[in-house]
Amino acid sequence: MTNADAQTKPLFPHRHLLGIEGLSTSDITSLLDLADTYVVQNRQVDKKGSVLRGRTQINLFFEASTRTQSSFELAGKRLGADVMNMSVSSSSIKKGETLVDTAMTLNAMHPDLIIIRHGDSGAVELLSQKVGCSVINAGDGSHEHPTQALLDALTIRRRKGTLEGMTVAICGDILHSRVARSNILLLNIMGARVRVVAPPTLLPKGIERFGVEVFHDMRRGLEGCDIVMMLRLQLERMSGSYVPSQREYFHYYGLDYEKLAFAKPDALIMHPGPMNRGVEIDSAVADDINRSVIREQVEMGVAVRMAVLDALARNLPNERPL
């Protein structure tokens, strides 16, 4: 892209990345293309760039997270930003009293980019209305987790060459999963066929109108799939409240070689992590280097987050000449 192009047509014409909803095919393609260049950069000895030099990035995590937070931190640092991590203990904001105040306080420090994770759906959008900088949603309640969907898409695209026409089975706790919602949206936008596989108690009402095929039988759901995307099931939801037991859940919905055999022979296995080995995924399957791309997802995560930070920073005021 030339300088002139970049000025007339922004790469990513949005101020924030709050979700996949509202993005176009070209928005997503631009981000994935840019992320591809960062995959290359990240594999070099000198990984450091400077497109965010002078920029301040704040990682504001109201919910504990190891991998997403470190992925965003590394992404920002590799682009030359000054990165500050703020973990707000969940107890002090349990009622959300200081949520808006926290955002206003941070805003007064003139950050350029704020990355937010919060346990409540819609919280990141609420905060984005109160600050003057770009906001990236790193997960809000059961709503969206857009960078996860983008990194999943990058992983699939690099392995399979395209997203269009791929059959993707998303399996597990769809009801509570922001990863599932963002992936369903993104995969639909990019022309993939999406299936969801879960017991009825772990599916939201009206799921059949989200643009997915619904399966309660995992074997049928995996039949002919290109991608098997497993979701994490929180252990406390497996003791009779949503499903009767861990044992029964693994029996019907855990990914093992026997069920995987129904998918295409070259089907990829994905998981957003952290995994519950032996609960939703058999340990050997998770570690199968021929099938599992779970560690690759982590690598793509850094590249995708660099692409998102870069793209949003290009729209910030006082843009440096490229």
Place this chain on the structure above:
Amino acid sequence: MSRTGFINARLVDPASGRYEFGNLLVEDGIITDLGSRLFADAIPDGIEIVDCRGQVLCPGLIDMRVFTGEPGAEHRETLRTASLAAAAGGVTTFIVMPNTNPVIDDVALVDYIERRARDTGIVHIHPMAALTKGLGGREMTEIGLLKEAGAVAFTDGDRSLNDALIMRRALSYAAHFDALIVQHAEVPELSHGVMNESELAGRLGLSGIPAVAETIMIERDLRLLELTGGRYHVSQVSCAASVDVIAAAKKRGLKVTCGVSAAHLSLNENDVQSYRTFFKISPPLRSEDDRRALVAGLAEGTIDVVVSSHDPQDAEAKRHPFAQASYGAIGLETLIASCLSLVHNGEITLQRLLGALTHVPSDLLGLGTGRLAVGLPADLVLIDIGASWIVQADGLRSISKNTPFDDRRLQGRVLRTVVGGRTVYTQD
């Protein structure tokens, strides 16, 4: 003797079906004459004249469901500020819920509300008393004594009385006093969500409250009512299935009535779109099909009364992620204007709407008002039903500004509100 003539009025009295141009005479706060022939020869000398200029003059509105913060949370709303909002909304009588701190579950507290209302309010205010002590759902309050003290009905307000045994006994015991039991119908175990259970809730990642949570509770209570006799009222219905259930019960001859809020008549779940917490109310706004069923239920009389469900919440309580934000919306001042759109759209007649806001709630509560009739107190409202205006939250009289109608254009404006012959509000 003070005498006031309301002349050139369109007299609308839903109780008698009166709809005519004419005049109305108030002497010492009492309606003493009205009709098209009054003052036919001449307007008598020495009386005060209010020229109604052909606008609708009807009984003052009666709102059966209002929350304030008095006592305990006066920063949200006091009885006085609620009465100012009521007067501006054409409401001459409203009923406050017992969900205060302390809870209105004792004779002394009923006395307190009555006295504060008299001393500080500019419209009539009466309390409903708690149905169970401390709203705890375990022990009945002193229904007889509270009724004598002035409680107009018994309810746990925004809490559902979940214990079937207590509900059965309360219905049975209250029947002897002809006391009205008012239920916020919602099975608590099914109501852990924060909005209507629907595709939209799924997309927003919000937990849903299914409509059946309401209908199941109503069905249970109606079975109990069949055993006990007595009078049972559902404070607000929100979905089509509840309307059907109540219609069937009325056909069976049960003494059941129900209300609907102005918000549920004009808004639906899609207004929640992108987490707007001012649309978070209880019961939740439902689907458009449900909203239409509520309007139809009101038009045909299955739904008896319309309420504002005025529930002031300060901005702090609403400025949270949707799941954390408080429930509730104010509605006294926009009550009639938000409902009149149904009349303008031809979905309901003016008489039916006004009936649900005047004589029907009056009769349910035994107030003896809500009519344009000789001998009754002159609680009146003058409304320009065609005038349009844009709601500005900051301009509303409630201390809390949590209106779901902010920036909306509504049609129907209160010009003057009269309580006991005294004008308590005129449009500037």
